[in-house]
Amino acid sequence: MTDSRPNPDALLALAEDEQKLDDTTTGKRGSLRIFFGYAAGVGKTYGMLEAAQAARREGRDVVVGYIEPHARKETQALAADFETLPTKQLSYRGVTLREFDVDAALARKAEITLVDELAHTNAEGSRHEKRWQDIEELCASGLHVWTTLNVQHLESLNDVIGQITGVQVRETIPDHVFDAADQLELIDITPEELLGRLEAGKIYLPEQAKRAIQSFFQRSNLSALRELSLRQAARRVHTDVESARRARSVRQPWATTDRLLVCVGPSPTTARVIRTAKRMASALDAPWIAVSVDLTGASSTSPASQQIAEHFRLAERLGAETVTLPGQRMTETILEYARTRNVTKILIGKTDQPRWKRLLMGTVVDEILEQSGEIDVYVIHGEKDQAARVATPPARPPIDYWLYGKAAVPVGLAGLAALAMKRWHFADAEANTVMIFLAAVAWAAFRFGRGPAIVASLLAVTIFDFFFVPPFHTFAVADTQYIVTFAVMLAIALLISTLTSRLRAQLEAMRDRQRRTAALYELGKQLSSLYGSSFLAKAAGEKIAEMVGGEVAIYLDRHAPSPELVFGARSSIALQHGSSAVAHWVIQHGQMAGAGTSTLPSAVGLFLPLIGSQRVHGAMAVAVASAARLQQPELRQLLESCASQLAISIERDALVVEAADARVKAEAEQVRSSLLSSVSHDLKTPLAAIAGASSTLLEASSLPPSTREQLLQTVAEEAVRLGRLLENILQMSKLDAGASPPHLEWHMLEEIVGSSIRRIEKSLTQHQLIIQIPEQLPLLRLDGLLMEQVFVNLLENAARYTTAGSTISVRAVVEGQEVRVTVADNGPGLPAGAEEKVFDKFYRAFPSADGGRGSGLGLAICRAIVKVHGGRIEAANLPAGGAEFVIHLPLAQDIPQVPLSPSDSSRAS
Known part of the structure; x- marks a missing residue:
């Protein structure tokens, strides 16, 4: 019976088309019409405005949302006739830009809004980044x-x-925006006409036009772009045709474009059919598909399956798409698939068969010719190759006679059960006895296959005749009506056994496909969670070896003379001399080689290229116990899928590494750029002061002593300032690079703070300094020089950003397992929200009292130094005014006890 159920994918696509049409017709969603061309100047905007003029004459409300100012008189004249919405004015880097105003268009609610340049990038400050997003809204x-x-x-x-x-x-715009357009209108002119318009100044100004002709607007470029635009338009029209077919529920193909289908079978004729299909597809410039129908789910090691696999490889080499279809009837399966793929021509081979056989049993060719409808069918006659087939008969798998013996068991048990029921008068009717035997035959067919099931059918008829048909215990038949009973019983038994064995084979094939799908899913899931090409190869190799039950070796291309073996070093593949050369050939040519192929067939395993989107990353070799398994189409497809997943994962990992390197380089470049831009002025200022003062001292020989002393003091102060700036820059570079590990020793915090004060004593002369450090404060394990720099930066920062006479305090207290050190002032404090930003490199909250001559690195250095000591630093504003910097330093274990002298008390100054 023909399966007339609709295709689920076709129903889903039809539902989506209908929903889109309903949304457009009911006003829930507006339509999008694209005027499409291959280059600037072909007349897209002009064509859009002409179509808008016609729409307005029909009474439709049309407004111009945005038209790009091309400075073309004809276009401007057409646009002037329409109501134009005001543009949105945005300021960007001192320039005022005009952008399409989405809110104005939504408020106007015109029936048709014209918006030029779908791929335009909006200026900063717009609602959306891209104009196509405005249009979608x-x-x-x-x-x-x-x-x-x-x-x-x-x-x-x-x-x-x-x-x-x-x-x-x-x-650029995503392709789904283009595909979702309701209407597409192609605007096309010849490249010669476009170049003529360009030279006449109708597209660009003369100087711009001259540069354009020399670069982008070359005749070869325009011809290629025109072909691409025509192909995209044709693809879109073909999509519309398919939508129309679905909407009208048309089963017959619409021959708007040719698509060929080749029926592939085990017959030697198929090779000639495939080559004929290739020539026809090339002549018609049409895609073609090679299709095989699996009726029984037969073993892939059978001679027929191996021959089909060989034909599939031939079709793939010639550029065909190969598909294996499960089904119950070959003709219906092929035609149903052909109609869903809009196939217009079917090619099938015709082999020599006796006339009586064709009349009695029919052929697939006759059925396809009868049921093809609007599809053209080409019958290719086979060659006289019968002799060759007889000379080299295919190897047949060995027969398992033990299965035939097992198949007789359920029939024997059914006979005993029938005899027992007859003796106890439970099954007097012969029909009940027949049913018992048929049940046994069905079970044998499902359990042991077709051959044993046929033997079970014959055995069931024999036992029924011997024990249950008079005269009993003989094979003679007293009543001729039993001959009909035997024939019907045998036919039903054979039919049940055939259908049941076929169902069993299809169930096993379905289970195999499910296992392959699950294995691929697990492989993809495993690869997605790993990084590093070696780890990816190891995980994939182990999983694939488990899937195929064989050995796997993986070679990666490291841009060396020979590929690197990263997995399977102990496998028979790696141990065979020449495997590396086979892998190198596969990587260089991007094709399979090795066992089961016509290239380097003496290799131990089958070598598959790891093809990524950009290049071939390596080769994967697989070896199994039986070389014939490597020719199975299912195994080939599984291995190709695994190789593809591994290649994509390796490429993804390489891209992640490249992106990380690029990000590091970009950040380093940004730091260098920021450093140069930040410190350039700070370096120039002291250098200019030193140069000016020193040149004055050299050129003016009769300066007053006070002036000379002032100039020398300026040189000294600016030299100190310059040295401190360079020290900060050097210190920050070392900390960023991790080249300055702390040298930890036991220190008293009071000594470090006192040393810091002495270093910047001149900067603190106009401020009141308060130091409160407890007498019993434990020793701290610190790098004295680094931590001294922290207090130098904090105290200098406080002195710089506060006025003369203000108070700066340093306090310390033990809190749990850490020491809390506070550096505070009563100055203006920090700007709101800048408590965390002040630790960023080159950040300055506001100009300092000395004119902002800092580098913006001081607090960043403080955070980095405190962090390498295992502590943290925070900034906050005090309620009474001023800023507070709090350092949390961890207390070490086993702190040594040092007796303190009376002078080592806490002090305030």
Whole structure:
């Protein structure tokens, strides 16, 4: 019986089309119409405005949301006839930019809004980053939008167009935006006409036009772009045709474009059919599919399956898509698939068969010719190759006679059960006895397969005749009506055994497919959680070896003379001389080689390339106990899928590393740039002061002593300032690079603070300093020089940002397992929200009292030094005014006890 149930994917696509149409017609969503061209100047905007003029004459409400100012008189004249929405004015780097105003369009609610340049990138401050997002918002609000687009702005074609033209287009749109457009209108002119318009100054100004002709607007570039735009438009039209077919529930193909299907079977004729299909597909420039139907789920090691696999490899080498379809009837399965793929031509081979056999049993060719409907069928006659087939008969698998013996057991048990029931009068009717035997035959068919089931069928008829048909215990038949009973019983038994064994084989095939799918899922899941090409290869090799029950070796291309073996060093593949050369060939050519192929077939295993999106990353070799298994289509597809997943994972890992390196380089470059821009002025100022003072001292020989002393003091102060600045820069560089590990020793905090005060004593002369450090404060395990720099920076920072006469305090207290040190002042405090930012490099909250001559590195250095000591530093504003910096330093274990002298008491000054 023909399965007339609809395809679920087709129903889903039809439902999506209907939902989209309902949303458009009911006003829930507006439509999008794209005027599409291959380059600037082909007339997209002009064509859009002309179509808008026609729509307005029909009484439709049309407004101009945004038209790019091309400075083309014809376009400007057309646009002037329409109501134009005000643009949004945005200031960007001192320049005022005009952008499309989404809110104005939503408020106007015109039936049609014209918005030029779909791929445009909006200026900063706009609601959306891209204009296509603005248009999506309008369509979602129920407004119809007309827009323009060039082919080079499609994301999927960006790399291709960059290779053709040498120009990398930065403004692109996702392909789904283009595919979701309700209408597409192609605006096309010849490259010669476009170049003529360019030379006439109708597109760019003369100087711009001259540069454009020499770069992007070359005739070869324009021809290639035109072909791409025509292909995209044709693809879109084909999508619309398929939607129309689904909407009308048409089963017959619409021959808007040709697609060929080749029926693949074990017959030697198939090779000739495949080659004929290749020639026809090339002549028609049409895609083609090689299809095989699996009716029984037969073993992949059978001669027929191996021959089909060989034909599939031939079709793949010639460029076909190969598909294996499970089904119950070959003709119905092929035609159903052909209609879902919109196939227009079917090619099938015809082998020599006796006329009586064709008349009695029919052929697949006759059935396809009868049921194909609108699909053209080409029957290719086979060659006279019968002799060759007889000369080299395919190897048959050995027969397992033990299964035939097992199949007789349930029939024997059924006979005993029937005899017992007959003796006790439970099964007097012969029909009941027949049912018992049929049940045994069905069980034998499901359990042991088709051959044993046929033997069980014959045995069941024999036992039934011997024990249950008079005269009993003989094979003679007294009543001729039993001959009909035997025939029907045998036919039903054979039919049940055939169908049951076929069901069992299909169930096993389905289980195999489910296991392969689950294995691929587990492999992908495992690879997605790992990083590092060696770890990825190890995980994939172990999983694939478990899947196929064999050995796996993985070679990676490290840009060396020979590939590197990263997994399977102890396998028979790696131990065979020449495996590395086979892997190298596979990597170089991106093709399979080794056992089961026509290239280097003497290799131990099958070598598959690890092909990524950019290059071949390596080769994977697989060896199994039986070399014939490597020719199975299912195993080949499984291994190719595994190799593809591994290649993608390796490529993803490489891209992650490259992205991390690029990010580190970018950050380092940004730090260098920020450092140069930040300290350039700070370096110039003291150098200029030193240079000016020293030159004055050299040139003026008769300066008063006070002036000379003042100039010398300026030189000394600026030299100290310059040295401190360079010290901060050097210290920050060492801390960032991790080249300055702390040299930890036991120190008294009071000594470190006192040393810091002495270093910047001149900066603190105009401030009141308060030091409160407890007498019994434990020793701290610190790097004295680094921690001294922390207090130097904090105290100098407090002195710089507070006025003369203000108070600066340093206090310390033990809190639990840490020491809390506070450096506070009563100055203006920190700006609101800047408590965390002040520790960023080059950040300055506001100009300091000395004119902002700091580098912005002092507090960043403090945080880095405190962090390497295992502590933390925080900043806050005091309630009474001023800023407070709190350092938390951990207390070490086994602190040595040092007796303190009376002079070592806490002091205040």
